[in-house]
Amino acid sequence: MTAIELNARKAEMIRMIMNHVNNEVVVSELEQVIRRFAGAEPCCYTPEEIKASALEAIRQRKDGRYTSHEDMKRLIDNA
Numbered sequence: 001m002t003a004i005e006l007n008a009r010k011a012e013m014i015r016m017i018m019n020h021v022n023n024e025v026v027v028s029e030l031e032q033v034i035r036r037f038a039g040a041e042p043c044c045y046t047p048e049e050i051k052a053s054a055l056e057a058i059r060q061r062k063d064g065r066y067t068s069h070e071d072m073k074r075l076i077d078n079a
Contacts, residue, residue: 017030
């Protein structure tokens with residue numbers, strides 16, 4: 001994506017917010033998301049690191065070392 005295309009997308013997002021968002025709560029939530037990502041470094045994993053992580057996850061799953069979706073939901077709900 002070129003810089004011009006990126007700037008066009010950002011401008012479109014601003015237009016969407018200006019034209020469709022009329023709720024202070026939504027504006028606050030959008031502001032928090034933007035602030036969170038504004039200072040965040042992009043993820044910089046190498047292809048080898050991604051592959052190693054995927055292989056380790058597969059091994060853990062085969063060995064039964066994982067938490068199911070339902071168990072995770074229960075953990076979060078009870079936190």
